[in-house]
Amino acid sequence: MKENTYSPGLEGVIAAETKISFLDTEQEEIVIRGYNLLELIRKASFADVVGLLLDEKLPDAARKAELEKAMVSSPVPSAVYEILQKLPASMHAMDRLRTAVSALAAFDPEANSVDPNSEHVRAPRIIGQVSQIVANLTHIAQGRKPEDFSPKYSYAENFLRVIVRRDVLPAEVRAFEQSLIAYSEHELPNSTFAARVVASTLADAYGALTSAVASLKGPLHGGANEAVMYMLLEAKDVPGLEKLMRDKLAKKERIMGFGHRVYMRRMDPRAALLKEVLHELIRARSKGQIYADMCQKGEDIMRTEKGLYPNLDYYAAPVYYLLDIPIELYTPIFFAARSSGLMAHIIEQHRENRLYRPRVLYRGHRGLRL
Ligand code: CMC
Numbered sequence: 001m002k003e004n005t006y007s008p009g010l011e012g013v014i015a016a017e018t019k020i021s022f023l024d025t026e027q028e029e030i031v032i033r034g035y036n037l038l039e040l041i042r043k044a045s046f047a048d049v050v051g052l053l054l055d056e057k058l059p060d061a062a063r064k065a066e067l068e069k070a071m072v073s074s075p076v077p078s079a080v081y082e083i084l085q086k087l088p089a090s091m092h093a094m095d096r097l098r099t100a101v102s103a104l105a106a107f108d109p110e111a112n113s114v115d116p117n118s119e120h121v122r123a124p125r126i127i128g129q130v131s132q133i134v135a136n137l138t139h140i141a142q143g144r145k146p147e148d149f150s151p152k153y154s155y156a157e158n159f160l161r162v163i164v165r166r167d168v169l170p171a172e173v174r175a176f177e178q179s180l181i182a183y184s185e186h187e188l189p190n191s192t193f194a195a196r197v198v199a200s201t202l203a204d205a206y207g208a209l210t211s212a213v214a215s216l217k218g219p220l221h222g223g224a225n226e227a228v229m230y231m232l233l234e235a236k237d238v239p240g241l242e243k244l245m246r247d248k249l250a251k252k253e254r255i256m257g258f259g260h261r262v263y264m265r266r267m268d269p270r271a272a273l274l275k276e277v278l279h280e281l282i283r284a285r286s287k288g289q290i291y292a293d294m295c296q297k298g299e300d301i302m303r304t305e306k307g308l309y310p311n312l313d314y315y316a317a318p319v320y321y322l323l324d325i326p327i328e329l330y331t332p333i334f335f336a337a338r339s340s341g342l343m344a345h346i347i348e349q350h351r352e353n354r355l356y357r358p359r360v361l362y363r364g365h366r367g368l369r370l
Contacts, residue, residue: 006361011261016196017352020053020344021187023262030269032185033057041181041273046156046337047071049184053344054123071128072149072158076100077107080133081146089141093328094217096141097335100133101213105206114202116351123343126205128155130339134332135162156180159336164324171284172323175277179316182270183334185341187262191215191222195342199349200356208346209339216335219256225313225330227256229321232294241294245301257314258302267309274315281322291318 007013022031030037033052040049044058047067051059059067080103087096104126105111110118128149135158136146147165149158156177160168186192194215195208216222235241248255260268275295282288295310295318302308313334320330 004359009261015193015356016188016349018188018345018348019056020341020348021185023187025262025266028266028269030186037182037185038269038273041178041270044181045154046177046180046184046340047154049181050124050127050340053185053340054120054347067124068155069151070124071131071155072153073151074125074128075148076129076132076136076146077104079107080104081136081140084133084137084140084146087141092217093137093141093332094213094223094335096137097134097332098210098213098217101130102206102210104129104133105204108206111206112204114199114204114350116347119205119343119347119350122205123340123347126209126343127336127339130209131155131159131336132162134329134336135159137332138163138326138329139165159333160323160325163326163329166324169284171281175281175284175319176323178277179274179319180333180337182274182312182316183337185338185344186270189221190218191335191338192342192345196345196349197356199346200353202350202353205343205346208349209342212338212342213335216331216338222313222331222334222338224256224311225317225320225334226327228314228317229327229330231256232291232318232321235294237290238293238297241297242301245298246305249301249305255298255302255308257298257310257317258306258308260309260311263309263311265307265309268311270312271310271315274312274319275310278315278319278322281319285322288318288322291321 020033024031032040033056035052047064048058050067051063055063080100083103084096084100087099108122110122132149140146147162149162153161157168157173160173160176191212195212198211199208219227231244232241235244245255278292282292295315299310317330320333325333
């Protein structure tokens with residue numbers, strides 16, 4: 001038994017040994033299997049990153065083609081779409097996604113296997129199916145038929161095309177793909193921890209993924225990206241944002257898209273990169289400068305007033321808005337991208353498992369009698 005110390009929110013606690021990723025705040029580097037995440041965002045494809053996460057090395061051309069194929073050519077069972085069609089459109093998109101991810105298990109003959117080799121083989125298919133569910137969530141809620149991904153396009157192009165159902169510019173596909181890589185893996189946030197905790201009971205990958213969707217929905221975690229966009233739209237312009245943010249700060253409310261448990265008083269490196277992506281997208285689409293201006297104003301206010309910096313969600317929101325993506329899909333897209341990192345963690349947990357079972361600092365009564 002180790003020393004009994006209590007850290008609220010498990011701040012600073014080392015809860016897993018991993019070879020997947022590490023937030024090195026001293027060297028200011030997000031390490032993904034030895035590579036710098038920012039370099040992957042700049043130069044790699046999403047399939048490269050999936051290969052790296054699952055295989056522990058960058059894929060060669062043949063493996064990359066195999067991964068792309070599995071991700072774009074594994075249709076979602078029609079029964080899963082039928083379940084989604086029966087859910088009320090008023091249900092939060094993350095709750096619809098959570099239901100669908102759970103239902104996927106019913107159509108995987110190996111669903112209950114916790115053999116890491118089986119999970120490794122099934123992971124690209126699961127990532128592709130989750131992505132197709134996400135791409136179709138809003139269409140189904142609005143009574144349109146779901147569309148499968150097509151082998152004609154890359155994974156990222158498929159994903160964006162099915163969401164927006166229009167021709168897309170190469171610059172749009174690249175911006176979207178860069179956001180997916182930025183979201184793919186990030187050490188041990190709440191959702192990944194949730195997935196590892198569930199996996200540690202030797203429960204299966206679908207159960208672990210379902211718990212991660214539930215965790216990611218929260219506004220303190222993945223739900224922040226949609227909250228940022230609602231805030232920008234409510235504000236309408238730069239003076240509007242300044243007023244809105246100052247009012248919120250005066251009321252001691254949190255501003256979504258700022259702060260991070262690990263980076264707290266520094267800029268999330270992913271946010272800085274997505275800010276560049278936003279500027280490139282504005283140039284490519286010749287519109288949207290207002291969102292860059294608003295975001296800059298918000299950044300300045302939070303730095304001066306609170307010493308807080310943006311996280312990835314802050315800049316992902318306007319990028320998705322300029323791509324014409326429905327706001328309710330921002331957090332589900334985060335999950336689809338993160339399903340790659342989550343599968344790597346579930347596999348790692350099942351390879352070297354020890355049950356998670358912490359203790360409490362008991363503050364309740366003692367000695368009461370009936
Ligand atoms: N707006 C205003 N004040 C803030 C914010 C914020 N966004 N974030 C932290 N603070 C303040 C907080 O009020 C507290 O102040 P005080 O000590 O005066 O009460 C102090 O900073 C410490 O806050 P904490 O909640 O104890 O710190 P934490 O490490 O638990 O916070 C966080 C991390 C992400 C929950 C928090 O920064 C937050 O609520 N941010 C807004 C939501 C958000 O953007 N989430 C996305 C996180 S990054 C991507 C992801 O993981 O999904």
